[in-house]
Each structure stands twice: as structure tokens, then as C-alpha cells.
Amino acid sequence: DIQMTQSPSSVSASVGDRVTITCRASQGIYSWLAWYQLKPGKAPKLLIYAASSLQSGVPSRFSGSGSGTDFTLTISSLQPEDFATYYCQQGNSFPYTFGQGTKLEI
């Protein structure tokens, strides 16, 4: 299985801050990477697909980059509703696997 390693596991930030989360794959996955936002009691939300494509309806302060093994999710100016847990997911090969998550806290 492809292992996905996210860092940091948690980060404290303030409204207006710029935050970057990284995700590293144990082997090359081209651009088969997605980012999701999870909040308790709510349906998870797809933010970024194909490493850098913004899902329709997602604010432009979210951006993704990378290819191969190293990827980043950047939130340019944190808003109160962005405090959540973020996961990367590889779609290069079965079984699809997720990172361990990054909790973004105030």
C-alpha cells in the first residue's frame, strides 16, 4: 500500500494567517492526489483534486500544488470556518489511502 504522511499533525493559527500543510507519498503518485476538509457531524468536503485543481464552490484561498511524492495544501488567509481537520488522499493505486490528518486549531 502507498503510505501518505502529512505534516504537521496539528497546527495552531489565527484568522488571517497563511497556513501550509504537506503530504508525502511513499512512492510516486503523479498528480493523483486530493485534499478533504472534515468537520465533526458534517459531510467531508472535497477541496482540491488532481493535486492542484480547485473543486467547484471552494473558496480561492485554498490552493494545492505538487506532483510525484510531495504535495502541499495552502490556505492563504484563514477564515473562522476553516478550522477543521484536513486529509490528503492518493488515487494512484488500490487501495486508495489517506494521510493521518492535520488538525487546524485556533
Next chain:
Amino acid sequence: QVQLLESGPGLVKPSQTLSLTCTLSGGSISSGDYYWTWIRQPAGKGLEWIGRIFSSGSPNYNPSLRGRVTMSVDASKNQFSLKLSSVTAADTAVYYCAQAVAGTRWFDPWGQGTLVTVSS
């Protein structure tokens, strides 16, 4: 707008079979353009892809669960289902259903999830 809703027992006894259903609204499960997916999250842990099934069948399962997982589609009810046999406490988790466009490898939308606890 497509919405997914998971349903099923919240408590299952060890060694029994966990059965969940995901009902689709705002779309047709037999459109042929989507994979129907199950993902779970044990408390305090990360997400685990369980598997997916195309509207016409042809499932793909996570090898870590192979032999215990069965997925199916019921087009007449616009639903797809998950069965996980011989459950243990390690199968306690929030279970999500999700849609993936055929040819893509990401999930959108997801259901809100349903907690299943395995306990006697």
C-alpha cells in the same frame, strides 16, 4: 444536487455482520457514470477506504478487509450497500458513503456518516 445518506444499525455484536445502506437523492445510481464508495474512520484515527462498486457491479475492495466485505447496488431503490462480516471492536467507526465520477479517483459528495459500534 446529489446527496447521500447512510443508514443502518448503530450497534452490532461481535462476530455478526454489519449492514449499511446509502441512499442517493438528486441523481440516479444507475446512470453508469459513477463509482459508489465506502470509507470509514475509527474514533481518533484516520480515514480508511473500504472499497467501491460500479453501478453495474465490478467491486474493488481493500485487501485488508478482503473476504469480509461485500458491496452491492439496488437500482430500484437508488441505494447501494455495504456488508462487513465477522466484525470485531476494531470495526467500530464512522462509516461514510461517497460518490466518485468514473475516471476520477476522488470522492464528492460524501454522506454525513453513521457511527457503528461493535459491542456485546
